[in-house]
Amino acid sequence: MTIISENVKKPSQYVADYLDEIYHSVVKQDPNEPEFHQAVAVFLQSIYPLLEKEPQYIEKGILKQIVEPERVITFRVTWVDDNGKTQVNRGYRVQFNSAIGPFKGGLRFHPSVNTSIVKFLGFEQTFKNSLTGQPIGGGKGGSNFDPKGKSDNEIMRFCQSFMTELARYIGPDIDVPAGDLGVGAREIGYMFGQYKRLRGAYEAGVITGKAPDFGGSLGRTEATGYGTIYFVQEMLKDNRMRLEGSTIAVSGSGNVSIYAMEKASQLGARVVACSDTTGYIYNEKGIDVDTVKEIKLKRKGRIKEYLDFHPDTTYSEDCAGIWSVPCGIALPCATQNELDEEHAITLVKNGVKVVAEGANMPCTPKATEVFLNNGVLFGPAKAANAGGVAVSQLEMAQNSMRLKWTFEEVDERLQDIMKSIYRNCVDATKEFDNATNLIQGANIAGFKKVADAMIAQGVI
Template structure:
């Protein structure tokens, strides 16, 4: 990290010393601290409050053992995590990720990012994240249920509707949320909005499934409109991933008149020059939980390629990385630029490496960072919390309208902050600053706890 400000450099060096080897977390902290240089220069008194020193340290980090029994009767052991990063503006809020790549560093980076993402939504939510290195892929429903019940048996001690409200993330969909909520209710003997992403029959919100993907397109559309006097209509779009975010980003992009030509999973990617047939993808991924390569069996004109990075060599106007962190590197950014891309918006959490972001911005490509672009999921999770508190439910149209307004508000908050602090159009800097300022103001107002 190249810091011009000596104070911010010291903060980063201290974080690096305390969190050695936690590359994802250090990457996220470094990006935010670099963005805050103009804030510190214009407001040097902020140093005395210690708010930046405090905001990079989680309030609480919980690690625990998760023991469960597989269908063969074998005892299996995984690690569970929950980081309660910051509660200055509301109860901790953030998803649960079940994937072999989950480590303490990944959970801390996600919780740190979540703090500023939640701040940008304008809703009263703090930042948290959790999960396990358990892999639900290839497991039976019974095995997933037993794992989720064991996981929640420990997690329930640390969460609550006014304390910490988890949601879904990679590997955690409606099935997993249902099993976890059932176990929480069983153990605590209470029916509260302690999890979001619940089924519609027990407190879930219409629009939650679509929220992250739809929100990504709402922000991308507003970015194109305001910064290029353009729109998504008529554009060729490449989307990585084929999970919830990618599927509903595809759906909304198609509704807005774009042509989505590629999707991927961890094995490889499909390219359909005529436009992705979403009904086929939904059957493969949501119904049969199969691999994306099966798409070419139903669409012979499409092609499937092993490996994921080649997806960015497909010429496109808009690229939406929606798979996982650091999936789009500098070389991939070069391919996108050569292919004529004009806008990139992050649907996953931190899917672009720092080198990729630098190259895209240097080439004049519009770039929307994850903490702004993929905030739709947590925004509707916040709306689900509101509905649970009211013991009431809004229509899909009401939720979608609120989501649309929130995403436009996020874009303008980030853009306005980028202008105010001397980097007009740099949405990475703008989103970091706008998200930080609200949390920092609340932390300063609440004093220092010794």
């Protein structure tokens, strides 16, 4: 393994050897899972100060347990397309850790989905959920099904088939899926309808991300993007900086990106660039979020269409080129490993002060090292983008109590949760004399709660 940041103390040889042993055992057991290996490596490199101080986590074999999911489920999903042909996809659910609550994590429908992806996401979800302070464990799932280009009826038939199998393994007190990439309110609705049909009961708390009319929470759609901005706001305040007047570049143009742009604009920042898989737009005067919403959420179009409304905007086809745009704050909100070392160096040269991960693991380890070594404030994904799962748990709470909170109530709770997450990360970094490395703080704070619960519950 390689140490992410050179400006931290190195572990003792005993701890270093133990971490290497854990990492290499993961790689040896599942050699073709690079995303999962990367997530485990970053985690292990972060928590060694805690292991030095509290060796019981080594003595009780907690790390050996925590890198192994409790359950990995794969299944066949067969469905019939509009031409009457039978199609086959693969479904996944990784139930990673239930030490502090039922498994909780989204479902991703995308051609890239495989075991490595869902294990990496479920592993990260375990510590992200822990950081929220709410009683939820970590899980993730999905399918290599691609919703793009499919009719509503095809998506419905796929979702019904997917849920017919998944329903065997989930429940309000067992595992509560949600949406993720490629899974929005439409897909959640189809899956919930099928679950209800199979169970013969209205168990609203079995899945989150539902429409507000049948058990969904107001504010859930906005939560991840809003939460990322609330986290950035706390980072800035703590370093005597302001969000108001800042220039921001945001990759992606899905829900996370759009609502991060919306909240940033509401708080006085200027979003100058955003992207989709085909390219990016740039306007130094600022991007109009309502136009992006119209194009991406209503029309399901391409970001290039923005120029039809605002011809003074520049469009470039290389979506990764967005990181060449000068900005004070960069928010990678698209997908894993989208921002590499070269992009990070360019951002630093152009004066970036803050980077916060709206997507899951969007920065490569080398990129993260560049940011940390150049004094850039860095908000890791498991902390900065935890707003989505936080509000998902609030949806679970509302379902359990048969209540419905207003948007304002949910948003206020979200702000409090993001402030608490930031403070927990900072407190953990200060405890180990490395107050600038929130990656370390997030991993230590998230891990400790889960690990202590595992010790208390014994070997299970």
